[in-house]
Amino acid sequence: MAAKKLRRAQLSQEMCERLSRYQITTCQDFLCLSLLELMKVTGQSYYEVQKLLCKVSRACAPKMQTAYEMKLRKSVNPSSAFLSTTLHSLDRVLHGGVPCRSLTEITSPPGCGKTQFCIMLSVLATLPVSMGGLDGAVIYIDTESAFSAERLIEIAANRFPTYFDSDEKLLCMSRSIHLYRELTCCSVLKRIMSLEEEIISKKVKLIIIDSVASVVRKEFDTKLQGNLAERSNFLTRGASVLKYLAEEFSIPV
Amino acid sequence: MQREVGTLPLAPALRARLAAAGFQTAQELLDTGPCGLSKEIGISREEALEALQVVRRECHGNAARTAGGSGATRKCTALELLEEEQTQGFIITFCSALDNILGGGVQLTKITEICGAPGVGKTQLCMQLAVDVQIPECFGGVAGEAVFIDTEGSFMVDRVVDIAAACVQHCHLIAEAQQEEDHRKALETFSLENILSHIYYFRCRDYTELLAQVYLLPEFLSEHSKVRLVVIDGIAFPFRHDFEDLSLRTRLLNGLAQQLIIIANDHKSAVVLTNQMTTRIGQSQSTLVPALGESWGHAATVRLIFHWDNSQRLATLYKSPSQKESTIAYHITCHGFRDVQPPAVTHSTEGTELNPRKRPRTEEERQ
Secondary structure (H helix, E strand, O other): OOOOEHHHHOOOHHHHHHHHHOOOOEHHHHHOOOHHHHHHHHOOOHHHHHHHHHHHHHHHOOOEEEHHHHHHHHHHOHHHHEEOOOOHHHHHHOOOOEEOOOOOOOOOOOOOOHHHHHHHHHHHHHOOHHHOOOOOEEEEEEOOOOOOHHHHHHHHHHHOOOOOOOHHHHHHHHHOEEEEEOOOHHHHHHHHHOHHHHHHHHOEEEEEEEOHHHHHHHHOOOOOOOHHHHHHHHHHHHHHHHHHHHHHHOOOO | OOOEHHHOOOOHHHHHHHHHHOOOEHHHHHHHHHHHHHHHHOOOHHHHHHHHHHHHHHHHHHHHHHOOOOOOOOOOOHHHHHHHHHHOOEEOOOOHHHHHHHOOOEEOOOEEEEEEOOOOOHHHHHHHHHHHOOOOHHHOOOOOEEEEEEOOOOOOHHHHHHHHHHHHHHHHHHHHHHOOHHHHHHHHHOOHHHHHHOEEEEEOOOHHHHHHHHHHHHHHHHHOOOEEEEEEEOOOHHHOOOOOOHHHHHHHHHHHHHHHHHHHHHOOOEEEEEEOEEEEEOOOOEEEEEOOHHHHOOOOOEEEEEEEEOOEEEEEEEEOOOOOOOEEEEEEEOOEEEEOOOOOOOOHHHHOOOOOOHHHHHHHHHO
16 A cells, blocks of 8 residues: 555546656655645645545555444454354353454463464364364465474374365375474565465465564574564564454454 | 735745746735736636635735734733633543543543553543533533544444443433423433434544544534544554654644644633553663553643553543643443442542552542
């Protein structure tokens, strides 16, 4: 949205050409300037510049929805609002399960079972909707190399013996879990950025990142001066992309 | 009418031409007329007419201001302000201790900033306020609508439903106890669907969308004149990443603050912002301070800092022009933002203590 070219914001051709001479090509560049700068750059009067500003803002402003419309939309399709974890007390506390359209963070000291929980959620996501799953593929970004495919099969076979009665079903399930091993912050970020197309092509319904902290702690030493800013930069950028993916595709992350 | 041509809000090229032709004051322009102007400077008659209209609008605006007229002028006596402030409503928060230290609740026409660590209850308070602003006047509310601009995606509709249901319940109880006609009438319109349909939600993904939305807000607010609350949940989030140029960030934030002040004043609505906390690394220790830097601290009129103390949530009034600094404890229940039971009584002597650690101990002693 920010990188939207001014051409598509319905500004006139000559205005766009004039602005591009000052290296202003996207809505972001336009909105970052003060009114006086805009006047100088566009050569228009004060009132005209305000009208231009409104036009450009309308091109990138978000759409309005009332809370009521949001609630109606949710109640129309209740089953797609959560991924049930099949742990009844946890589901009760979470009001249904791991929520779609938002980020959920699982933290704990080592050895408590985070990776096991993630593996179980991957199995659950591949189940059909009638069994409480999301009937889709899973993207698993593993930074600690802790994912074990054998454990995946073990969980699936033991937890849902009636469903996974044949080897074929197990193979099919494991095929829909896409595992990516990323070992540096840079590659994790690049992977997150490239996820949008994969989600559409592979019909992904769940994204798991295990774990964010390990790769960040390896690379950024918080005792050094500049690292804190860089680290939070990386984290917030990743977080905003993940939030966008979660909301856009209505999936849990 | 002696205004200099260089100060008029015309296009810069036109101004340069006028200066080159020798025009000095606005009166000269008006005397020349469009045809004469177009011949002298070499612009078309339509352009000359447009320029003259701009000049006329400016000068009339000026004249009205110098004559002390109404509307455009922003000056009035302190007495008028006092009367206005006394009749102004507050948006209550359902936590009486917090309302007390704020002087009645969140004030209209002022910017209130809520800072806090993640998970301490900032978004909860924003959702509570978005419901509370709609309370009808006979129950002590301002009967307005709310605009919720979300940059972090933490707005949960189900939670708002819970909070709204509790609020409606509360009003029903009051109405039953007092049995007045206008209470009953107000309750007919104060229902769950009405509350939800009067919360206007915008999801801004980055700072460009946020800037665009704030530019469009005055127009939106004139169309929806009943809006009395604008919440921007997470003003820090879009500005904290992808910003190499810190001076640009400061400039954008200051511009944003100015626009919000104008919106708050012109439309008599309260503006509530939430901010994140960041760690400032000092010589030997690190402290938690509100994010976005020192210059942003001047933007908000009232600043509340939410923090934890063991497992108790505390709210500190950090900056306010009319109330003194104090700290109170609050609770978040399934009904929303509430007092800690029993409600904390803020004595004037205890209010001056900024040390949050003292508060729980004194409460225990009293119990």
